[in-house]
Amino acid sequence: MTTLDRAAVEQALAQYQDPYLRTDLLSAGCLRRLDIDGGRVEAELVLGYAAGSLVGGIAQMMQMAVENIDGVTAAKVSVRCDVQAGNVQGQVPALEKVKNIIAVASGKGGVGKSTTAANLALALAREGAKVGVLDADIYGPSMGLMLGLPEGTRPQVSDGKWFVPPRAHGLQVMSMAFLVDDNTPVVWRGPMVSGALMQLLTQTAWDELDYLVVDMPPGTGDIQLTLAQKVPVTGAVIVTTPQDLALLDARKGIGMFEKVNIPVLGVVENMAIHICSNCGHAEHLFGEGGGERLAADYGVELLGSMPLSMMIREQADGGKPTVIAEPECQISMVYQDMARHAAARIVELANAAQMPEISISDD
Secondary structure: OOOOOHHHHHHHHOOOEEOOOOEEOOOOOOEEEEEEEOOEEEEEEEEOOOOOOOHHHHHHHHHHHHHOOOOOOEEEEEEEEOOOOOOOOOOOOOOOOEEEEEEEEOOOOOOOHHHHHHHHHHHHHHOOOOEEEEEOOOOOOOHHHHOOOOOOOOOEEEOOOEEEOOEEOOEEEEEHHHOOOOOOOOOOOHHHHHHHHHHHHHOEOOOOEEEEEEEOOOOOOHHHHHHHHHOOOOEEEEEEOOOHHHHHHHHHHHHHHHHOOOOEEEEEEOOOOEEOOOOOOEEOOOOOOHHHHHHHHHOOOEEEEOOOOHHHHHHHHOOOOHHHHOOOOHHHHHHHHHHHHHHHHHHHHHHHHHOOOOOOOOO
């Protein structure tokens, strides 16, 4: 017979409301173990999404809450991350050794999609996840350059049939650019492109990934639709600028993913504001609030709103995106927050799908 009431301990643990799962961690099913021995309490909680930078602080807050219960003489609360595999669309089989695939897409080019994909992947890795990047933008592959891989990089081949992805900044990276000459344009029709990308995806020896970030080709044509139907995607991130034309195309992108039953994890708004480096004047060059309105119209999150910044462009061009180049700067913090929100949304969607449907009648 314990001297402490288990319900009181659970109530104390539930005081912490996770800002990403938008509920307490007990309601989210994160409590793995709770031992009460006299006045001693030990609890273990596991987050299903990448948030390694937060677990220490969460554990400390929850431990303090338990220690404040009358009768507690000692408390130990541990929190760790074990990334949960999300659901995929329809009957598309999951990819072996890859828990979650996140498609980063845009309705049009030139909105910073690839830069967002690179920083999102790096931010997830900084949260302790094992992350890979597939550069599916086959006509303009740029991920190798952005991640600092030298020109002429080629993947090793294992057993005569598997590409071993090169690594950069802790990421596993695969791109069509590694297989063709940089100076030779890819002149392929849609079916050839789709086939090549499916081969890259399925014949790459991914090493137990928590997240595979796919930098999708811009647009919403046949190639994009085919990929969305054949690749086991957990969720999509839509990248736009506040400009009306970009927003119109972003809506088409969201519509495409809805058509193939892939949930949109959220919207990223790039080039939201420009701050003059000389005088500090702030100006909305491409309009204001477009990303927020788009997210609200479709009932999804605005994951982040990024400035029009020369630093972001220069660092990506230099092979060290902002999250790696200046990990403690404000822009990197926004990317980290964006990554945690997107990852947590995967868990929310998976948990919601597992909840039984309750029917209430007057009988």
